[in-house]
Amino acid sequence: MRQEQHKFTLEDVKATYKKKDAWWTVLLVDPVASRLIVPTANHTNITPNQLSIFSFILGLTAAYCFFLGNYAALVAGALLYHISFIIDCMDGKIARLKGTGSTFGMLLDISLDHIRVVLCGAALTYSQFRLTGDVTYLYLAFLFLAAYCARHINALQLYKLRRDMRGKLRKARRKLKRTAEAAGIVINEPEVQNADKPEEDEEEAEKKEALDRPSKAEGPEEELLQKKRFDLQQEFKSKFSTYMRIRDFFLNKRIRMHLFSGIEFQMFIFVVAPIVGLLKETIFFGSILLMAFEAAIVYKIWLSTKDFEREFTRIRQATEKIEATLPPEDDEDADRMEAVGAK
Structure with a gap:
C-alpha cells in the first residue's frame, strides 16, 4: 500500500x-x-x-x-x-x-x-x-570539432561574464545601502513574495537583485535603493522588440530562442544527415549556423555589458553623492566596516 x-x-x-x-x-x-x-x-x-x-x-x-x-x-x-x-x-x-x-x-x-x-x-x-x-571529410572533421568546442567554451565564458556583472552590481548596491543607512535613510524589509507566483524565465531570474526597499523615495539615490532587480537586456530589448515577442511565443512552449544550439547541431549531423545522405552539406552548414547563433549571443552579451556599465556608474555616483553628505567620522567608520566585511 x-x-x-x-x-x-x-x-x-x-x-x-x-x-x-x-x-x-x-x-x-x-x-x-x-x-x-x-x-x-x-x-x-x-x-x-x-x-x-x-x-x-x-x-x-x-x-x-x-x-x-x-x-x-x-x-x-x-x-x-x-x-x-x-x-x-x-x-x-x-x-x-x-x-x-x-x-x-x-x-x-x-x-x-x-x-x-x-x-x-x-x-x-x-x-x-x-x-x-575524399579529403574534404577531413576538413569537415576539423570544422565540426572547431564549431562544437567553440560553442561550449563560449557558453562557459559568457556564463562567467554574466555572473561577474551580477556580482559587481550586488556588491555596489550593498555598499550603496550601507552608505544610505549611515546617512539616515531608513530601509524597510521587502514584502515576502507569494509562494504561488509563477516561476520566471531563467534569464529573468538571473537578473534579480536582493535589495531592501526604503520607506521614502525622494531622489535618484533612493530610487536605486528601491530597485529589487536590474534588467541587463534593456539595450537589446529596445533594439529588437519584435524578437522579444517571438521569444515570448516560443517560451510559452518551453522552447528557447537559441534555435540552433549544440543539441540541434548534434542531431542534424548524427541523426538527420546519415539517414538522408547529406553528410557534407549538413556538417558544413550546421557548423556555420551554430557559429552564427553563437555570434548573435555574443552580440547580445555585448549589449548587456553596456547596460551593466550604465547601471554600475549610476550606483557608484549615487554612493559618492551620499558619502559627500556624511560627517568625516561616519565616513571613516563606514570604511572600517567595509574593510572588516572584506576580511
Missing part, C-alpha cells in the same frame, strides 16, 4: 522539465523520455549515473556504426545516437524526480556527453574519408 502512495505519475515527471529547452528536446525527446521515466522510476532502482553510463555505451555503439560507414550502418548509428540522447535526457529528470542528483553525477553526465560527441564526429568523418578517399 505504501508503494502505491509513492508512485510517480507522468505529471510528476513533467514537473521536472526545464523551464526552457532546445526545440529538438521539447518536441522530439521529452514526450518519449517522460513516458519511459514513469516505469523506470516506479519499478526499478536504476540510478541517474547508471543511465548516463548506459547512454554512453549506446553512443559508443553508434560511433562504431558510423566508423563502418556504409548506409545501413549509418542509419543504425543514427537511431542508436537518438536513443542514446533520449536516455541521456532521462537521467537528469529522474535525479530531480527522486532528489538523487549529485555534483559528481552532473560532472559524469557532461563529460560522457562531450566524449560521445567527439568520438561520433571523428568516426563519421573518418569513415567517409576512408571509403571515398
Whole structure:
C-alpha cells in the first residue's frame, strides 16, 4: 500500500522539465523520455549515473556504426545516437524526480556527453574519408570539432561574464545601502513574495537583485535603493522588440530562442544527415549556423555589458553623492566596516 502512495505519475515527471529547452528536446525527446521515466522510476532502482553510463555505451555503439560507414550502418548509428540522447535526457529528470542528483553525477553526465560527441564526429568523418578517399571529410572533421568546442567554451565564458556583472552590481548596491543607512535613510524589509507566483524565465531570474526597499523615495539615490532587480537586456530589448515577442511565443512552449544550439547541431549531423545522405552539406552548414547563433549571443552579451556599465556608474555616483553628505567620522567608520566585511 505504501508503494502505491509513492508512485510517480507522468505529471510528476513533467514537473521536472526545464523551464526552457532546445526545440529538438521539447518536441522530439521529452514526450518519449517522460513516458519511459514513469516505469523506470516506479519499478526499478536504476540510478541517474547508471543511465548516463548506459547512454554512453549506446553512443559508443553508434560511433562504431558510423566508423563502418556504409548506409545501413549509418542509419543504425543514427537511431542508436537518438536513443542514446533520449536516455541521456532521462537521467537528469529522474535525479530531480527522486532528489538523487549529485555534483559528481552532473560532472559524469557532461563529460560522457562531450566524449560521445567527439568520438561520433571523428568516426563519421573518418569513415567517409576512408571509403571515398575524399579529403574534404577531413576538413569537415576539423570544422565540426572547431564549431562544437567553440560553442561550449563560449557558453562557459559568457556564463562567467554574466555572473561577474551580477556580482559587481550586488556588491555596489550593498555598499550603496550601507552608505544610505549611515546617512539616515531608513530601509524597510521587502514584502515576502507569494509562494504561488509563477516561476520566471531563467534569464529573468538571473537578473534579480536582493535589495531592501526604503520607506521614502525622494531622489535618484533612493530610487536605486528601491530597485529589487536590474534588467541587463534593456539595450537589446529596445533594439529588437519584435524578437522579444517571438521569444515570448516560443517560451510559452518551453522552447528557447537559441534555435540552433549544440543539441540541434548534434542531431542534424548524427541523426538527420546519415539517414538522408547529406553528410557534407549538413556538417558544413550546421557548423556555420551554430557559429552564427553563437555570434548573435555574443552580440547580445555585448549589449548587456553596456547596460551593466550604465547601471554600475549610476550606483557608484549615487554612493559618492551620499558619502559627500556624511560627517568625516561616519565616513571613516563606514570604511572600517567595509574593510572588516572584506576580511
